[in-house]
Amino acid sequence: MDNEQKITTDIKVPNKNMEVLKKHFGQCFDKNGNFDIEKFKQELSENEIDFYKESYGLDWLGKSYARILASDEATTLLKEDEEHNQKDENKDSQNLLIKGDNLEVLKHLSNAYYEKIKMIYIDPPYNTGSDGFVYQDNRKFTIDELKQLAGVDEEKAKRILDFTQSKSNSHSAWLTFMYPRLYIAKQLLKDDGLIFISIDDNEVAQLRLLMDEVFGEENFVGNLIWLNQEGGGGSDSKHFRLKHEYILCFSNNVDELLINGVEISNLERYTQSDKYENQRGKYYLQKLGMGSIQYSSSLDYEITMPDGIKIKPADNNNGKKACWRWSKEKYNWGLKNDFIEFKKDREKQWQVYTKQYLKCDNEGNFIERQNRPTGVIEKFSSTQASKKIQELFSGNKIFSYPKPYDLISYLISLSASEKNDIILDFFAGSGTTGDAVMQLNAEDGGNRNFILVQLPEPIDKKKSKTAYDFVKDELKISEPTIFEITKERLIRASKKIKEETITSKIANKEKEITELNGKLDLDNKDEKIQQLKTEIENLKNQDLGFRIFETTPIWDDYGFEADELNPQLKIFDESTLSEEDIKALLITWKTYDGITLTEPLIELDFGGYIGYFADKKLYLMDKGFSTENLKNLLEKIDTDKEFNPTSIVAFGYNFDSKNLREISENIKSYAN
Structure with a gap:
């Protein structure tokens, strides 16, 4: 050890x-x-x-400081909201809502969720000048410390420190704010993971360069245009009426990236006539000879018609040079396997067609035909999003400019199709991403989980009176913050999904089972009924809850260092710590050690002393550990094959040096 x-x-x-x-x-x-x-x-x-x-590169005042923030230690602990988390709908949930500064939270998540996130969606401040973004910083560095840490001279160190305390909303301030958050976010993404970032014209150019630096130019996927406004557009620009925003998309490793296709847009081509259908399903005809194809001699060959006439591509192209779409070898395969059809046109000229099947590709493989998604998203609007969230909050206009949950659902469907993918949003706002994950799971039977992070930012009573009054009067919160809106949105969305989507789908499947039971001669009837019952059970067990954690400051004097050893000096008064304080330290430590927030710690009794065990790590947190408890612990290691700790972590303030020495000496004999 x-x-x-x-x-x-x-x-x-x-x-x-x-x-x-x-x-x-x-x-x-x-x-x-x-x-x-x-x-x-x-x-x-x-x-x-x-x-x-x-x-070539991006530079700004504060860049070296931003790099320090990305690697600097966390200054908080993680605490659990036990009252909320112990409710039946939340106690086993794998969804998370975390209250705190998202930079601090990302640092806490960086070990336990390292390369575990499939998709990140964020809607950061746009820095419009009116959206309230101001760079705030409570880190305390001296000029000498910053010189050493950032590798800059005294003059630049002073400029940077002045800048970080200036409450600026410049491009430099915005980049300094975003860099450390994106740097850590990249560490959390899986190799095949994606990040989507909503942004507008104010910072889209800076963001693209910043993402090139953090994620690498080669991992740029696309700059999607989202038509976010209905009608003629907004009046944000002096010269144009704008009705779009951007969604910048980067992968963690473009070589591992897979973007899911979307439903085909020309479905009517396959369904326009019942006569174009056989054992492979519906199809449409497409000419084999196309004059627009770049000419290749290997694609220029004769084909024999049903009446023995031989034709070449040029025969149907007014004698001009032309070729077929398929090679001769591919054509012979298509002829043999019913992918070729011959027909005469109105001029009684023979034409050769390929059969383009809806459920089968041109290699004979059965598929779900899809199109590549376009770079322009036209379906979803901010107007509809505002109406839906207003309905959810009983007609109160509780949140300005929320993102549509169906927009986030669409992005998730492109990138996070696996049933157990984790989606992260560390600018949670009104909680749209959590709503989208729950709704999408209810629709397709998925088991995706979300992690949302939201700062407890005070609600301005003058600017957002409706939201302020709602949180204070209806939710009974004396100091209203946006976090309370995030939390309430998730609770209400969960209830709505359960009452409407889940209940409706279960009723339809139960009706289907009743109809199947009434049919005697249906093939695979029992198998279909069992499948429907399984789907009903999955719907009943949908994860519509969430657990709450929050950051809390590390205790005063916890990290005190003395210039010299003084036995009379009381470094830290551990007697002031409550049970909740010890629990917060335990949660913080286990997360740092790579154990996720939703993974429970097993309580083990060592002769009256309780230890906490998970992932081969044993935590000893409380006072009162004795030699007798140590004997009990060692006996359990010797006799219980399931108990094989490779690390023992002790809260030193609650242990005598004698106990720590005994533990250290006795575990030396173990090979692990």
């Missing part, structure tokens, strides 16, 4: 790039693990790579 001491303030984001450097350039690290950049440059220069002082 590793007996290296770690403290709560060690919690930081894993640096994947540094891991790669250690693997391939281990010689560029000193014995303390520090990276020697000059030695690294020398290594590369030996391979004839030159370094130039000027290169």
Whole structure:
């Protein structure tokens, strides 16, 4: 076992790039693990790579500071809302709503959810000048500290610190705000994961360059245009009436990326005539000879018609050079396998057609035919989104400019089709992403889960009186915040989905079972009934709840350091800690150790002392651990094959040094 001491303030984001450097350039690290950049440059220069002082890239005041924020330690603990989480609808839920600054929350998630998120959707502040975005920073660095951490001179360090305290809404402020959040978000995405970011003209250019830097230019997928307004558009621009926003899309690894197709738009081509149908299903005819195809001699050959006449592509192209769409080998295969049809046109000239099947491709494989999604999204509008959320809140206009849940559902369907995918939104706002995940699961039987993060941002009574009054009067919250709207939206959306979508689908399937039971001669009747019963059971077990956690400051003096050892000095008064404080520390530690927030810890009794176990890690948090408890623990390791801890984590403030030494000495004999 590793007996290296770690403290709560060690919690930081894993640096994947540094891991790669250690693997391939281990010689560029000193014995303390520090990276020697000059030695690294020398290594590369030996391979004839030159370094130039000027290169293409994005730079701004505060960039070096933003990088520090991305790797700096978390300054909070994670606490559970036990009252909410113990309710029947929430206690087993895998969905999460987390209250707190999203940068802090992302740092807490960075180990437990490393490369586990399939899709991220965020709707960050647009920095319009009127959307309330102002860069706020409560990190405290001295000029000397920043010089050392950021590698800048004193003058620039001072400028950066002045800038971070200026409450700016400049491009530099917005980029400094976004960079660390996107940097950590990338670490959370699976290899085949995608991130979608809503944005408008104010920052779309800066965001594209920032994403190129964080995710890599090669992982750019598309800049989608969303027609978000009905009618003639808005008057945000002096010269044009704008009715669109952008959704910037990047992959984590474009080589692993798979975008799902959408329903075909020309379905009527397959259904216009019943005579175009056989054992493979419906089809339409498409000419084999097309004059617009680029000419190739290998596609220019004779075909024999049913009456023995031989024709070439040019015969149906007014004698001009032309060719078939299929090679001769492919044509012979199509003729043999009923993919070719001959017909005479109105001029009594023979034409050769291929059969384009709805449920079968041109290789003979049965498929669900789909189209690639277009880069323009026209279906969903902000107007309809506002109406729907207003209906959900009993007619109250509770939230301005919400995103349509069916827009998010559409994006999820393109990228997160697996039943257990996790979708993350760390600018949760009104909770649209959570609503979309639950609704989509109810429609297709999926089991996707969401993680939403929302800052408890106070609601301005003057600007949002309806929302303020609703939270204060109806929800009985004395200090109304946007988080309370997020939470209430999820509760109401869940209830609506259960009462309408789930109930309706169950009723339809039960009706189908009744009809099947009345038919005696139906093939596979029992199998179909069992499938419907399974689907009904899945609908009844849909995850429509969510668990709540929040960030809370690390206790005062917890990380106190003295200049010299003084036995009389009380470093930290652990007697002031409550049971809730210890639970918060335990949740924080287990998440840092890679155990997800929804994975329970098993309580184990070691002769009257309770320990917490999961993922081969044992946590000892409380006071009162004795030699007798240690004996009990060691006996359990020896006799219980299911109990095989590879780490023992103890809250040192609650242990005597004698107990810690006993634990350390006794576990040395174990090979793990």
